[in-house]
Amino acid sequence: MITRRTFAAAALASVSALGLLGGAATAQDLRDITFVQPSPSAINSFPVFVAIGEGYFEEEGLNVTVEAINGSGAVLQALSAGQAHFGRPGPGPLLAARSRGVDAVHIYNVAARSNFGIAVPQDSEIQSVEELKGKVIGTGTADGAEVGFARNVMTGANMSEGADFEFLTVGDGGPATAAFMNGEIAAYSSSTADTAILNQRGMAVRDITPVEFGRFFGNGIATMAETIENDRDLVEAWSRAFAKGHAFALDDANREAVLAHLAAGNPQEGEDKEFQSALFDAVRSKTIPTDDSKHLGWYPAEVWKEWEDALVKGGEISGPLDDLSAAWTNEFAEIGNAAVGE
Structure with a gap:
């Protein structure tokens, strides 16, 4: 069964091994840092896993451990609690956290094009978000980036949560499929990966998100303002390695190596090569500026x-x-791109 969260155990074991093997010769010289992602998918965070596999982090003196937790809210909590150095939250949750005094900062726009959408079953009579009035929209998490994105879309259609529609946290993969089949939800706010998983599991869906919301960028790399102020060398080192991993993965000449790095980071994702390849293409396309x-x-x-x-x-x-x-800031993306040579 393919879901975001059932990848976790295999993914973390593999990432730990990568860190140990990659830095075995100079382990005492590497700085251990932690990256938290809002789902266990290696593909959704592909620049990190490529940068690990290609040795870009090691070149910067970093040994990166990846931890998968549930949603952008949890990512921001881990960052603010000092449990991680970098994470990949959505812009909506980050702004909401800042309004509560959490001084997190986005430093790299990973999903330059929206990686979320509102989907309905292929055979649904619903053709537009306006037709979701009075309906229930499913989400994978209670406070993830997909919730903020869907609320944004519905607000754009002059509808408000509670009065015009409801959210229901149903999970992803199998639970989301069941929620559709049981009639619990009429639509599902999903990431590119979630939609691919639903289709792969036989729940054919189509996206009804208005085209103008495609410019609303999605999850990006974040750290704490305190880290930028007090540990700038770390942020610059991370940014160089991450940008190199991103650029390497965008080059089709490196495709075989990239997919191998992603399979090492999450073996379960790599079991179905055709699905892995298709999902990577879908996710990668959202990161192209x-x-x-x-x-x-x-x-x-x-x-x-x-x-x-x-x-x-x-x-x-x-x-x-x-x-x-x-x-947010563009200064570290500038540093990363300079390292890539762009």
């Missing part, structure tokens, strides 16, 4: 403002942040 982007990992300020406006309108934050620009 939009036409107006300067380079890999770059954030457009105007979309951050649109994210903030949507969160205020949807009631996720009480009002605009005191300093929205403090929530």
